[in-house]
Structure formats: C-alpha cells, structure tokens
Amino acid sequence: DVELVESGGTLVKPGGSLRLSCVASGFTFSNYAMNWVRQAPGKGLEWVSYITSGGSFSYHADSLKGRFTVSRDNGKNSLYLQMNSLTVDDTAVYYCAREGDGSGSYSDYWGQGTLVTVSS
Amino acid sequence: SHELTQPPSVSVSPGQTVSITCSGDILGSKYTCWYQQKPGRSPVLVIYEDNKRPSGIPERFSGSNSGTTATLTISGTQAVDEADYYCQAWDSSTQVIFGGGTKLTVL
Numbered sequence: 400d401v402e403l404v405e406s407g408g409t410l411v412k413p414g415g416s417l418r419l420s421c422v423a424s425g426f427t428f429s430n431y432a433m434n435w436v437r438q439a440p441g442k443g444l445e446w447v448s449y450i451t452s453g454g455s456f457s458y459h460a461d462s463l464k465g466r467f468t469v470s471r472d473n474g475k476n477s478l479y480l481q482m483n484s485l486t487v488d489d490t491a492v493y494y495c496a497r498e499g500d501g502s503g504s505y506s507d508y509w510g511q512g513t514l515v516t517v518s519s
Numbered sequence: 520s521h522e523l524t525q526p527p528s529v530s531v532s533p534g535q536t537v538s539i540t541c542s543g544d545i546l547g548s549k550y551t552c553w554y555q556q557k558p559g560r561s562p563v564l565v566i567y568e569d570n571k572r573p574s575g576i577p578e579r580f581s582g583s584n585s586g587t588t589a590t591l592t593i594s595g596t597q598a599v600d601e602a603d604y605y606c607q608a609w610d611s612s613t614q615v616i617f618g619g620g621t622k623l624t625v626l
Contacts (some may be wrong), residue, residue: 503550
C-alpha cells in the first residue's frame with residue numbers, strides 16, 4: 400500500500416528555519432511528482448510546492464516569496480521542504496502528497512501531516 | 520493570479536442529491552479535482568480530471584466542468600459524506616490553487 404510519512408514539524412521561533420521530511424513507500428517513488436500542501440488551523444488547504452519525478456523542476460507558491468525550497472532524494476524515497484524566515488502565518492499542518500499520473504493537477508495519496516508551529 | 524470560489528457551506532437531507540460548485544475563470548481550460556476532508560483527517564481525492572473517480576470512491580460521487588464552473592455532485596447523500604470539500608486546479612503552468620472549501624452538512 401502507498402504510504403507517506405511526514406516528520407520534522409515542531410515549535411520554532413519567528414525568523415527561524417525548519418526542514419520537513421516525507422518518506423514514501425509502497426510505490427516507485429522516482430516515477431512520481433510530489434507536492435507539499437499546508438493547512439493553517441481552522442483554515443482551508445493551501446498548495447506550497449511541487450517537484451517533478453526526477454527533481455529537475457520545482458515550483459513554489461508565489462506567496463512564499465522564495466522562502467521555501469522543495470527537494471527530493473529518490474535513492475532514499477524521500478521528499479523534503481526547507482523552510483526559512485518563518486513567520487506566525489506559516490503555522491500549519493504540512494502534508495506531502497503524491498501527484499497523480501494523469502492529466503491536470505491532483506494528489507492521489509496524502510500523508511498524515513506534520514504540525515509546524517511558529518511562535519515566540 | 521486567479522481564484523476558485525466555493526460556497527462556504529451547503530446542507531442536504533440524507534438520501535437527497537447535493538451539488539457543490541467551484542467557480543473560476545480558468546476552469547474552462549483546466550482539469551479540476553475534488554477532495555473530501557473529515558475533521559482531523561488528511562484530504563481524500565474523490566474526483567480527478569473533472570469527472571473520474573479513483574478506485575474505492577463510491578459511484579454516488581460525480582463531477583463535471585463546464586465554462587467557468589466545476590461541480591461536485593453527491594447522489595443519495597449519506598451521513599458519512601458530511602465533510603469539507605475542496606476543489607483544485609492549475610492556475611498556470613507553475614501554480615496550483617485550491618478553492619476555499621465547502622462544509623457539507625447532512626441534516
């Protein structure tokens with residue numbers, strides 16, 4: 400079965416940095432693009448970033464203003480999100496999600512999420 | 520940038536049919552997908568490429584996309600369908616957007 404397990408969420412002070420990880424299993428990780436999506440407490444879903452299957456191309460939400468960087472290590476079946484210059488508005492549950500292999504944009508499997516809390 | 524607009528809430532009686540809309544000027548040229556999210560749980564894909572159901576999603580879930588509006592329809596709504604529903608589409612070749620979400624209440 401497909402499984403995505405995020406980790407790395409914790410309490411961090413404003414201005415700090417954090418790296419999230421997501422370990423994939425149950426499918427050939429190197430064949431799939433991946434996404435990070437976040438959800439602030441009581442709010443809706445917000446797309447964060449996308450990376451192609453080989454890692455050659457990545458895209459991030461314009462609203463992040465270049466503070467976040469997605470990467471992957473296909474040899475370790477792992478996806479990462481480096482987050483810098485964190486603000487209280489970055490407080491959210493961060494999900495990694497597998498991009499479907501059809502047309503359009505959709506995520507067919509999601510992890511359980513990891514909570515990032517930015518507070519002084 | 521573009522937006523996808525959903526009604527904040529919709530209610531339905533058990534056994535009835537309910538439609539949740541997602542409006543945006545990009546939708547006519549983009550595939551749309553829909554997620555269901557129950558409290559404290561991760562989102563679950565229920566419709567992709569406008570009208571396709573993933574394996575394991577009941578047939579009562581269907582989708583359409585016409586012009587500037589995508590629609591998720593649940594026929595014979597059950598109490599277990601009570602959840603938040605989100606639409607999603609590519610805004611451009613490099614940006615993905617979500618609708619604000621619709622809380623479905625089964626009365």
